[in-house]
Amino acid sequence: MTRYIIRRLLINIPVLLGITVLVFLFTALAPGDPIAAYIRPEMGDNPILRAQLTKELGLDQPLPVRYFRWISRTVQGDLGFRAVGGQPVASTVMNALRNSSILMLTALAIGCLVGIPLGIISALRQYSRTDFVLTTLTFLGISTPSFLLGLGGLYVFGLKLKMFPIGGMVTPGQPFSMVDFLQHLALPALILSAGYVASLMRYTRSSMLEVINATYVSTARAKGLRERQVVLIHAFRNALIPIITVIGLALPEMVGGAVITETVFSWPGMGSLLIEGVSGRDYPLVMGISLLIGITVLFANLLTDVMYAFVDPRIRYN
Amino acid sequence: MTQSELVTQPKVEPVQEVKAISSPTRKALRRFRRHRLAMFGVCVIIILVIAALLGSETAALTQDLKNANKPPSAQFFFGTDRTGRDVFARTLVGGRVSLMVGLVAVVFSTLIGVTLGALAGFYRGWVDMVIMRLVDMVMSFPVIVLLLCVVALVGPGIFKIMVMIGMLTWTTPCRIMRAQFLALREKEYVEAARTIGMDDFSIAIKHILPNAIAPLLVYMSFGVATAVLLEAGLSYLGLGVQPPTPSWGNMLNTARSISTMERTAWQWIPPAICTVLFVMSVNFVGDGIRDALDPRALNEK
Numbered sequence: 001m002t003r004y005i006i007r008r009l010l011i012n013i014p015v016l017l018g019i020t021v022l023v024f025l026f027t028a029l030a031p032g033d034p035i036a037a038y039i040r041p042e043m044g045d046n047p048i049l050r051a052q053l054t055k056e057l058g059l060d061q062p063l064p065v066r067y068f069r070w071i072s073r074t075v076q077g078d079l080g081f082r083a084v085g086g087q088p089v090a091s092t093v094m095n096a097l098r099n100s101s102i103l104m105l106t107a108l109a110i111g112c113l114v115g116i117p118l119g120i121i122s123a124l125r126q127y128s129r130t131d132f133v134l135t136t137l138t139f140l141g142i143s144t145p146s147f148l149l150g151l152g153g154l155y156v157f158g159l160k161l162k163m164f165p166i167g168g169m170v171t172p173g174q175p176f177s178m179v180d181f182l183q184h185l186a187l188p189a190l191i192l193s194a195g196y197v198a199s200l201m202r203y204t205r206s207s208m209l210e211v212i213n214a215t216y217v218s219t220a221r222a223k224g225l226r227e228r229q230v231v232l233i234h235a236f237r238n239a240l241i242p243i244i245t246v247i248g249l250a251l252p253e254m255v256g257g258a259v260i261t262e263t264v265f266s267w268p269g270m271g272s273l274l275i276e277g278v279s280g281r282d283y284p285l286v287m288g289i290s291l292l293i294g295i296t297v298l299f300a301n302l303l304t305d306v307m308y309a310f311v312d313p314r315i316r317y318n
Numbered sequence: 319m320t321q322s323e324l325v326t327q328p329k330v331e332p333v334q335e336v337k338a339i340s341s342p343t344r345k346a347l348r349r350f351r352r353h354r355l356a357m358f359g360v361c362v363i364i365i366l367v368i369a370a371l372l373g374s375e376t377a378a379l380t381q382d383l384k385n386a387n388k389p390p391s392a393q394f395f396f397g398t399d400r401t402g403r404d405v406f407a408r409t410l411v412g413g414r415v416s417l418m419v420g421l422v423a424v425v426f427s428t429l430i431g432v433t434l435g436a437l438a439g440f441y442r443g444w445v446d447m448v449i450m451r452l453v454d455m456v457m458s459f460p461v462i463v464l465l466l467c468v469v470a471l472v473g474p475g476i477f478k479i480m481v482m483i484g485m486l487t488w489t490t491p492c493r494i495m496r497a498q499f500l501a502l503r504e505k506e507y508v509e510a511a512r513t514i515g516m517d518d519f520s521i522a523i524k525h526i527l528p529n530a531i532a533p534l535l536v537y538m539s540f541g542v543a544t545a546v547l548l549e550a551g552l553s554y555l556g557l558g559v560q561p562p563t564p565s566w567g568n569m570l571n572t573a574r575s576i577s578t579m580e581r582t583a584w585q586w587i588p589p590a591i592c593t594v595l596f597v598m599s600v601n602f603v604g605d606g607i608r609d610a611l612d613p614r615a616l617n618e619k
Contacts, residue, residue, distance in 0.1 A: 143601035159580045259462045260551040278470040297458040
């Protein structure tokens with residue numbers, strides 16, 4: 001197992017380097033003048049200042065040199081400064097990352113708590129009316145785009161029914177209170193959880209159906225175990241693999257944030273930050289965010305594979 | 319076994335039996351027609367497409383400041399927008415733009431994916447290595463993140479969006495094609511084609527591509543939904559199709575500000591509903607196609 005993890009880490013190194021090169025080239029080759037963002041309009045277009053800045057920022061160096069400078073600083077956790085405003089990218093990104101993870105983790109937790117049990121029920125009563133209703137709902141849930149669901153939800157529950165605050169993380173101008181925060185969290189988290197509920201329900205149902213008629217499940221019943229034990233311990237554990245895949249695929253979103261849905265709810269997470277960076281052509285910010293997302297995806301994939309072996313001892317890597 | 323038994327063994331099938339056997343294509347079509355949600359999806363898509371084609375561009379672009387922000391009435395079914403343009407006409411024409419972006423983007427992505435996937439599967443070795451690592455890298459990022467980054471570079475615009483969506487979503491068709499090529503390139507009939515002197519390109523087109531049609535069709539139907547959604551998202555943020563050209567996405571832009579979202583709800587609700595209806599219908603159809611073409615269901619009556 002350890003050897004497998006190490007091997008996977010080693011395989012990921014070239015891909016990781018590739019990602020850093022891509023991210024670097026992306027900004028290096030970007031059209032537009034990187035210096036312009038650093039010169040305030042009232043300073044005018046001064047060639048001496050321009051030359052000085054070019055030298056200071058190291059832009060007179062050849063590309064490979066610039067890449068190695070950038071990467072060695074990045075490895076130390078220094079992502080540079082934002083072109084707009086000048087705050088350090090690393091701390092801005094960390095703040096947004098925290099906000100996004102709170103939102104996405106809540107959504108995923110709701111998704112697991114609702115989706116998995118419903119999926120099991122749906123599978124146990126295959127072809128019943130409950131199953132039919134649940135499968136249809138799943139289908140609708142998977143096909144409804146979350147940001148449009150967000151717009152609708154914000155309009156109906158936020159503006160018309162006034163059940164939830166209309167966006168943001170806290171009420172501005174008020175001291176932080178947990179109740180206020182949870183009220184702001186509820187609507188976006190519920191909307192985002194719809195997709196997780198639907199996909200977890202669908203995968204749980206189909207993988208439960210695959211194991212529910214297996215001989216070891218009959219054996220467990222024949223031994224006289226209680227139905228609850230049969231379903232939860234003997235069947236469910238073997239149905240976990242696809243569920244872990246869904247959760248593994250959700251991990252990068254935890255870091256990337258629900259890009260557009262966050263904007264709908266003015267949630268100050270990674271998605272909103274990325275859009276801010278793109279709209280303001282803030283390249284250092286965009287670079288930092290995309291690098292972080294890329295790295296997370298690699299690790300999420302690795303983690304998913306390791307989890308497979310953990311829940312299903314039949315899987316052996318070598 | 320005696321000689322006479324061997325001779326009499328094969329029974330002649332009655333002629334009627336032959337009629338009852340239908341081709342796999344016909345069987346698939348029949349299964350598709352029986353998929354109720356998929357048929358519903360087809361109807362909705364047909365209605366939306368006809369409506370989109372009937373939209374009048376002049377009505378969608380004519381401004382009339384005296385009639386700005388009017389709520390729905392007999393004259394303007396869906397009311398008017400900020401500059402007095404007819405929202406109904408804009409929804410129709412916007413549909414045309416959004417659907418076109420979706421279709422063109424999918425065609426782009428399929429062409430790129432099929433070509434690269436075929437190269438990887440056919441030549442294997444280092445070509446395969448390079449292409450698949452490229453796939454890994456592109457797939458390391460959520461499409462919307464990549465798309466936003468590229469928009470930051472090249473700027474918005476309808477044509478750019480189509481090309482960019484295509485260039486970022488080719489990984490799925492690429493993997494489908496590669497898998498087909500890897501599986502089929504050693505098959506006897508491909509070997510035979512090579513023996514009679516057929517060139518690689520013809521072999522790929524005539525003998526391998528047809529086998530990948532089913533999964534590619536499924537990909538393309540889901541792909542159109544994805545592309546329409548990506549366009550809607552980008553344009554909602556003001557980074558996609560630029561006004562005055564309407565698209566379902568940029569009509570949603572009104573909903574970005576809470577005050578206009580509430581006061582002039584008729585401006586963004588129609589395109590939002592159309593987008594949801596279209597994306598859902600396309601997903602239903604894609605599901606129907608997948609079920610209909612599922613080889614596991616082929617022998618079922």
